[in-house]
Amino acid sequence: MSKSIAPTHDNKLYYGDNLEVLRKYIKDETIDLCYIDPPFNSKRNYNQIYNNIGKEDKAQAQAFVDTWTWDDEAIKGYSEITNNINGEGRFTKQCIDLIIGLKKVLGENPLMAYLISMTIRVSEIHRVLKPTGSFYFHCDMTASHYLKIVIDSIFLPSGGDFRNEILWYYYNKMHDRRKKLFPRATDTILFYIKDINSNFTYYQLKEMREKPIKQLARKKVNGVMKNAKGEDGKVMYNIKEDRVLDNVWRIACLQPAAKETMGYPTQKPEALLERIINASTNKGDTILDAYCGCGTTIAVAQRLDRKWIGIDITYQSISLILKRIKEHFGIEAIKNIELNGVPKDMESAVALAHKEDDRVRKEFEKWAVLSYSDNKALINEKKGADGGVDGTAYMLTGNDEHKQVLFSVKSGHVGVEMIKAFCHNVSKGEAAMGIFITLENPTSPMIKEAKSMGKYINPLTHQEYPKIEIVTIEEILNGKLLNLPHAVEVVKKAEKKTVVLDNPLGLEFDKDE
Numbered sequence: 218m219s220k221s222i223a224p225t226h227d228n229k230l231y232y233g234d235n236l237e238v239l240r241k242y243i244k245d246e247t248i249d250l251c252y253i254d255p256p257f258n259s260k261r262n263y264n265q266i267y268n269n270i271g272k273e274d275k276a277q278a279q280a281f282v283d284t285w286t287w288d289d290e291a292i293k294g295y296s297e298i299t300n301n302i303n304g305e306g307r308f309t310k311q312c313i314d315l316i317i318g319l320k321k322v323l324g325e326n327p328l329m330a331y332l333i334s335m336t337i338r339v340s341e342i343h344r345v346l347k348p349t350g351s352f353y354f355h356c357d358m359t360a361s362h363y364l365k366i367v368i369d370s371i372f373l374p375s376g377g378d379f380r381n382e383i384l385w386y387y388y389n390k391m392h393d394r395r396k397k398l399f400p401r402a403t404d405t406i407l408f409y410i411k412d413i414n415s416n417f418t419y420y421q422l423k424e425m426r427e428k429p430i431k432q433l434a435r436k437k438v439n440g441v442m443k444n445a446k447g448e449d450g451k452v453m454y455n456i457k458e459d460r461v462l463d464n465v466w467r468i469a470c471l472q473p474a475a476k477e478t479m480g481y482p483t484q485k486p487e488a489l490l491e492r493i494i495n496a497s498t499n500k501g502d503t504i505l506d507a508y509c510g511c512g513t514t515i516a517v518a519q520r521l522d523r524k525w526i527g528i529d530i531t532y533q534s535i536s537l538i539l540k541r542i543k544e545h546f547g548i549e550a551i552k553n554i555e556l557n558g559v560p561k562d563m564e565s566a567v568a569l570a571h572k573e574d575d576r577v578r579k580e581f582e583k584w585a586v587l588s589y590s591d592n593k594a595l596i597n598e599k600k601g602a603d604g605g606v607d608g609t610a611y612m613l614t615g616n617d618e619h620k621q622v623l624f625s626v627k628s629g630h631v632g633v634e635m636i637k638a639f640c641h642n643v644s645k646g647e648a649a650m651g652i653f654i655t656l657e658n659p660t661s662p663m664i665k666e667a668k669s670m671g672k673y674i675n676p677l678t679h680q681e682y683p684k685i686e687i688v689t690i691e692e693i694l695n696g697k698l699l700n701l702p703h704a705v706e707v708v709k710k711a712e713k714k715t716v717v718l719d720n721p722l723g724l725e726f727d728k729d730e
């Protein structure tokens with residue numbers, strides 16, 4: 218009897234904390250290039266801002282709580298580094314001494330918590346890089362000077378090298394003129410290689426000049442460089458249209474109207490990742506992004522025929538990446554992704570429902586709403602007055618008209634009172650329909666109450682829907698999907714593209730907004 222062989226996938230997407238994923242699943246010396254763009258120590262929350270549609274002014278969904286505190290996690294990290302536990306020498310002596318010293322100088326504060334989190338994770342990244350591998354850490358001036366000594370202490374003692382501080386100059390940023398400082402217009406990308414004695418990959422890149430220049434032609438005469446002269450005895454010139462790319466990268470920050478904009482607040486331009494990937498990898502190489510957000514690294518890696526591994530701790534990111542890959546590269550590209558950490562059975566769905574993690578919120582609800590709506594709904598993270606509504610999708614009902622489809626997700630005990638309250642919300646908000654997702658099986662009175670609400674008929678398509686639909690998590694796990702062919706696309710589409718338009722409208726756009 219022939220054994221069935223599990224299909225192999227070139228690309229892997231992990232939903233979870235990157236520290237756990239790196240330690241459990243990523244083998245030593247398997248990665249050619251790692252780029253990371255972790256949340257900065259900016260003490261603000263990232264809001265995923267969607268197009269303004271519907272009655273709400275702006276539907277905002279909190280993607281990641283970027284607030285670092287000196288908490289149990291930081292204490293655990295500090296003791297792990299300084300005692301070198303779990304590690305049989307996981308941290309270098311220089312790294313341990315540095316962290317002890319930094320804590321003396323900085324104290325037990327958010328910045329120190331952030332640096333500890335980065336130290337542990339960069340040490341894992343160092344482990345998984347091939348000897349020929351490269352590492353790019355994207356940060357800004359708030360912590361780049363601390364991060365550089367941390368990364369030096371991890372890479373340099375074992376033969377690695379710091380190659381460049383790359384400055385991404387987003388020249389089109391709009392500035393707040395009231396601030397008493399020179400407007401900030403750069404991010405910092407620290408570029409390292411794992412082993413200076415290896416044959417590490419590096420290709421010199423060129424960029425086009427704004428205007429071609431005339432350059433004196435030179436040639437060697439008896440071993441000495443001299444100006445080249447023509448038959449008429451006059452010096453000769455070459456016309457140069459490009460130049461070698463230096464460490465200041467002039468790339469516009471993404472504007473809301475740009476084709477590649479996904480609506481993810483910290484999304485980076487594809488042009489930036491294109492340079493990193495082209496400089497430090499070959500076709501077929503494996504690229505890791507351990508904080509992959511809406512998947513910029515992944516989309517560029519896919520387009521440039523590299524293999525990739527992406528990790529993110531929020532389901533919104535995972536959902537956006539799947540959507541981005543499907544829209545750019547089609548369903549075949551989706552089939553080539555090994556999706557890990559996403560609930561595939563009741564046991565893992567229950568585990569997600571009961572998972573507690575202060576860094577992220579409502580992950581079970583996000584997963585349920587986005588999975589059932591095929592990534593078409595928006596997540597409602599407003600606390601309190603949301604009337605039990607966890608998400609909203611929009612159905613096209615007429616020429617430029619739409620109605621809401623509301624989602625409510627319950628991970629605990631359910632009863633008919635909940636359906637009654639949800640029916641009230643759906644009617645009050647004049648929504649087309651409501652979808653009640655439950656981990657537990659619904660009771661007969663719940664089913665009866667939902668049926669009593671009747672049907673909704675879309676005036677545009679004349680299609681009939683139950684006004685209130687009850688869906689179980691088990692059904693979603695078995696592949697049940699919301700049949701909403703006329704869902705309005707609310708998150709800005711990342712369209713298929715190969716060329717990055719560089720500020721096509723010449724508009725000024727504030728990177729931080």
Ligand SMILES: C[S@@+](CC[C@H](N)C(=O)[O-])C[C@H]1O[C@@H](n2cnc3c(N)ncnc32)[C@H](O)[C@@H]1O
Nearest residue numbers: 234235254281483484485508510511513529530
């Ligand atoms: C600044 S964003 C990255 C944006 C990305 N470069 C892009 O272009 O879309 C940082 C991401 O790191 C994720 N993140 C934060 N902590 C994480 C962790 N411990 N493990 C995995 N992902 C994490 C956040 O959910 C967020 O999506």
